[in-house]
Structures are given as C-alpha cells and as structure tokens.
Amino acid sequence: MDYANILVSADLGERAPDRIRVAAGLARRFGAALTGAAAHTVPAPILVRDVCDAIEQEDRNKAQIHAILEQARTSFERAAGDGVRTDWCSEFGDATTHLVQQARAADLVVVSRRGPGDEDPGPLGVEPGPILMDGGRPILVVPPGTASLKGARIVVAWKDSPEARRAVSAALPFIRAADQVFVATAGSGVRDGSAEDVARHLGRHGAKVTAHRLQSSDDDGSEILRFALLQDADLIVMGAYGRSRLREWMFGGVTRDILDRSPICSLMCH
Numbered sequence: 001m002d003y004a005n006i007l008v009s010a011d012l013g014e015r016a017p018d019r020i021r022v023a024a025g026l027a028r029r030f031g032a033a034l035t036g037a038a039a040h041t042v043p044a045p046i047l048v049r050d051v052c053d054a055i056e057q058e059d060r061n062k063a064q065i066h067a068i069l070e071q072a073r074t075s076f077e078r079a080a081g082d083g084v085r086t087d088w089c090s091e092f093g094d095a096t097t098h099l100v101q102q103a104r105a106a107d108l109v110v111v112s113r114r115g116p117g118d119e120d121p122g123p124l125g126v127e128p129g130p131i132l133m134d135g136g137r138p139i140l141v142v143p144p145g146t147a148s149l150k151g152a153r154i155v156v157a158w159k160d161s162p163e164a165r166r167a168v169s170a171a172l173p174f175i176r177a178a179d180q181v182f183v184a185t186a187g188s189g190v191r192d193g194s195a196e197d198v199a200r201h202l203g204r205h206g207a208k209v210t211a212h213r214l215q216s217s218d219d220d221g222s223e224i225l226r227f228a229l230l231q232d233a234d235l236i237v238m239g240a241y242g243r244s245r246l247r248e249w250m251f252g253g254v255t256r257d258i259l260d261r262s263p264i265c266s267l268m269c270h
Helices: 016-030 051-080 095-105 128-134 162-170 172-177 194-204 220-230 253-261
Strands: 005-009 033-040 086-092 108-112 139-142 153-157 180-185 209-213 235-239 242-245 248-251 265-269
Touching: 005 016, 005 095, 016 033, 016 051, 016 108, 016 139, 033 051, 033 095, 051 086, 086 095, 095 108, 095 128, 108 128, 128 139, 128 253, 153 162, 153 172, 153 220, 162 172, 162 235, 162 265, 172 235, 180 194, 180 220, 194 209, 220 235, 220 253, 235 253, 253 265
Parallel strands: 005 033, 005 108, 033 086, 108 139, 153 180, 153 235, 180 209, 235 265
Antiparallel strands: 139 265, 242 248
C-alpha cells in the first residue's frame, strides 16, 4: 500500500506541534496530503431566562468554540510548514468521534501517546486507544519529544494474528525503505516458523530483514521494548488486541504497555 492521505489530531497541547511535524514529514516523504482534524463540543446554555436568552448564550458559546478551533487550525498550519498539501476538518462535537469519522478518508492516523503522567491536551485532545480500535485504520502513536520519524530500524512485534498481518501490510512503505527490519516474537503462544515466514515475505518486498525469537517472560511488552531499544529502533510495528467493555476498550498487556509507555513511535492496527 501507499499513503495518499495522512490524518493528524490537532489540539492546543504542548505536544501537538511535534506530532504535527512528524505527520507533515511523513506526508512530504510519501507524497501524501496532510489533514488536520479537531472538534470541540459546544456547552449547553445554563440558567436561561427565556428562549431569546438561550439562543444568545448558544451563539456566544459557538463563537468561543469557533475561536478555539481556529486557534488549533493556525497551530496546525504553522507546525506543518511548507512543502506539503494540507487540508483542515473541524466541527462542533466530540473530538474522538470526529477523528474516527475522518479516518474513513485516511491511510494513516497520527496521534500522541497518552499514558499515565503524559500531558492532558484539553478538550481537543484524543486518547489513542479508541481511535485505534474504532477508526479502522492503522495509527501511528508518537511519544513525547519526537518531532520526526525516519523508520530506519524497525521492529515488527510479530504474533500470527489478523491484527499483526494488517499492521505489517500497513507499514510496508516504511519497511521497504528501512535500513534494517527485525521480526521479533515473544511469548510461548507463537507458532514455530511464523516469524521466519514473515521475514521471507518482507525480503521479497526488498526489505533487509532478520527474524528473532525473544526470551519468554511474564511481561512480553517490556521484552519487546527492551529488544527495540537494544536494536536502536525508531519504529515498532504491531497488531493491537483488546475488547469492548461497558463502552470502553480493555487492552491486552503488550498493547497497553506500548500505548502507555513506549519511547519509540509505534504503528499499530486492530
């Protein structure tokens, strides 16, 4: 596959400019358009005296939210810089719902990591989990302090599952251009030979690739992160696993580890 349109969440948090720079750099590299998206709900009128007062309050609230969205647009355009085709999509509504809807016209969605202790970007911000599980598109999770991504050394965290297969296919533009790709498996439930099969497949795409079986442990997420850091990787590619419970997504251990604390960009698919 190729990337024709990259979608990035735009908010007013401190990490938004770096996230947008990552997305813009990828758009330039792959010749893609870059779409910024933001949404904010309009507060309901309160303590209204009559219908006219309610209408006036609603108009004022809409004007205030419109100003916030325009501020986000200005920040998006400034961070995107020159040399990339940009588009902007904003609306009055829930930020997560809006980004999921806009993902229908994107090949890749770029969001920030939101683990414990990470910045709360405010009402325009989104959690990566719901976008990953409901958006139907691969997402790139960007950790704090990252403003560019080459994808020079890639770790494919392999598990023989539909999610991992989709992630590998979604990452092919990165994999073909990488200096080195490591297909790594962890855990006792991995079928023998599957990592080697994937490595051969990626080699047919021109990748410089090797297969690795990691030591099994009670914390496969930490094992994958340790391996990626040892290999000086700048991108992890993996499937994402979870289930819905009471309208919230509950994630598997490795997925949660990467979403919460990976210091490396992660391309994930559900």
